[in-house]
Amino acid sequence: MGYNAAPLERLIEQFAKLPGIGRKGATRLAYQVLSMDKEEALDFARAIEEAHTKIHRCRVCQNFTEDEICAICTGEARDHSVICVVENPRDVTAFERTREYRGLYHVLHGLISPMDGVGAEQLCIKELLARIQAGGVKEIIMATNPTVEGEATAMYVAKLVKPLGVKATRLAYGLPVGSNLEYADEVTLGRSLANRGEL
Template identity: 75%
Template sequence: MGYNAAPLERLVEQFSKFPGIGRKGATRMAYQVLSMPAAEAAELAKAIEEAHTKLHRCKICQDYTENDLCKVCSSPKRDHSVICVVESPRDVTAFERTREYNGLYHVLHGLISPMDGIGADQLCVKELLARLHDGEVKEVIMATNPTVEGEATAMYLAKLIKPLGIKTTRLAYGLPVGSSLEYADETTLYKALSGRGEL
């Protein structure tokens, strides 16, 4: 317990759980919340609570949605023959910003990482495979981050998908190795998408 009053200290502790937020940043955020008018602070608390209670995973792609199906999966305008496989819902947002991709998505909610004890069974792999048996899907794009874990996950999935006779491609390396899709600009993402190659 620091010098702060207990409720403030608890708030700092909660903020410091966010990735990339140290104690200094967490303390700044806590004081920012304290300086808000009561109604604004209540709105923030309500937004956090509603995000947790109203959002759940889409029955098809596993992205977050308020309904049974997300907007992408339920849209008749999307190309249902292509699925872009990503690590997290944040990556879907990144691709949608490009306005260049018109297919569907599949969110794995993580990557295979033996060092962290994460295997394929802890990811949404079976949900992906279940989507590939009706003959509608012609291509699966592996859009996992260009990291060791991202590569391992893409190769593992490609081995499972190829025997089904479905084209399996990987994003081209317009993306710097070790970077995160979330922070890539639209042009880089578009180039990586358009220059993808078969695995």
């Protein structure tokens, strides 16, 4: 620990904070940054700073955007009667890759997980209910991961929207249980979307 210069050690520590990056990986990344020329390194730092200062949540769907309302929510070719409810913004990217889905999205920014101290009130559920109450929504697709937390969240949201006269469906199980939507291939994800069933 003590043989690295202090700024290098701080850089390693920052990389090590990222999920899935251990001390070895963090060290490799830090040395990679040091091998960049100064302009490249500053571009890298600026990209991180810009991502943090310019990106925020869409006022409607809670996905990340640079604008007040994201391009998907304002897209005229999108079907505004269907909302696909996902755990995080990475899942929106996964669905968009399938090119099968033309509706809108809603990002919860997490799942109900009592073990981790995450309750429904910490998720973007009230924003979803406000969208439904505004009218025009016929179906919500619960596209949370097929895990215990994903199932619990899907059932909870479905129970809330049913009295509002909206159909709640769940992705079909073309997706292996315990898997992550982010890593699913386009065909599997597209098929599970097409074969969704009512909750």
